[in-house]
Amino acid sequence: MARMKTEKDVLVAVQNDAIMMDILKTVQELDLPDWWVCAGFVRSKIWDVLHNFPQQTALPDVDVIYFDPDRVDEQYEKELEKQLERKMPQLPWSVKNQARMHHLNNVAPYTSSVDGISKFPETATALGVKLDKEDKLILTAPHGLEDVLQMVVKPSPGFEEEPLASIYRKRVKQKNWHSIWHKVTVVNPDKEEGSHAKSGSGKVR
Template identity: 25%
Template sequence: MPGRLPLPDQLAALRSALSRNEVLTAVLARASALELPGWYVTSGCLFQTVWNVATGRPPAGGIKDYDLFYFDDSDLSWAAEDAVIRAGREVFAGLPAEVEIRNEARVHLWYEEKFGVPCPPYDSTEAAIDSFAATTCCLGVRLEPDGEWRVYAPHGLSDIYNLVLRPNPVLAPREVYETKARRWKGEWPELTVLPWPD
């Protein structure tokens, strides 16, 4: 069980599992070419690939989209972010997946309107990953210029390997967690969903 291995072995198992998703490896390679500041491919496409591999499903099965986060606080305009999104459309053209690109330096400008709670400005992509609705989701991977994988996993990897969904009540409302949990439990019934704390 990878969740009980020493951390270096867990990281090796993560790379092995993620490498089986050919869409994901193509997204990582193409994202690297965009040279976005502080970028990571993050969240669902990562842990859901691990869940698929762990449960014998096709590695890319059930994955809705591929999130690409970056952090650029030099220009907080929508026009600047939109220019990156449009460049990304060209870079990711032909892939059988939707790649959603977001500048995490801008999230505080729209988060409250969408989710009903204010979001303090982030100071990095890592800070944005820290605030996902489940600790299990707090995972980012990117390819460094030398080809090495950089992994950001502030809560470790054990829950991902053990198919445990654990709430992270730091920002996202309870209903966001519970909605995601219902959807994912429907797709991966092997999941253990831990309740939102009272």
């Protein structure tokens, strides 16, 4: 298994990925407030490296987030997606303003994009990267890197209990991560059976 144990290792892996860096530079050009490219964009790269995959796993979407409480209309997000599609049309862009996304889970408003990332259902997915004004690569991991580096999927704080636990369980079922990354272990809180862990053993594609 490839070595990846620290934040520096993660940053080096991203920096060495020309496509990821092109994506980050493209998003940077939008000059959005408090922007990040997050979730599977980072997590999948880490797991691909840890599984020694020769090619990067295709993403169902490239998650771009920002925080702008003064403009929370969803149509503007669609306009931003179109701008990104014109620059890199081969990618499945998804743009979301975290100033409105708390409504999805019926929780208190987020205070920033990083606060929004901390409310992602799984700790291993609560990750984001961006380029600062000096083009320095920055990583945020509100719940730390231990879970994603250990390839453990477990609910973020608040998603261990209902009603949010059902959101986590639905995502685990839909995403089926261990069918791609066979070393991943999923902690799946089950309302009927209590919390338990399941080790993935599906085939790697």
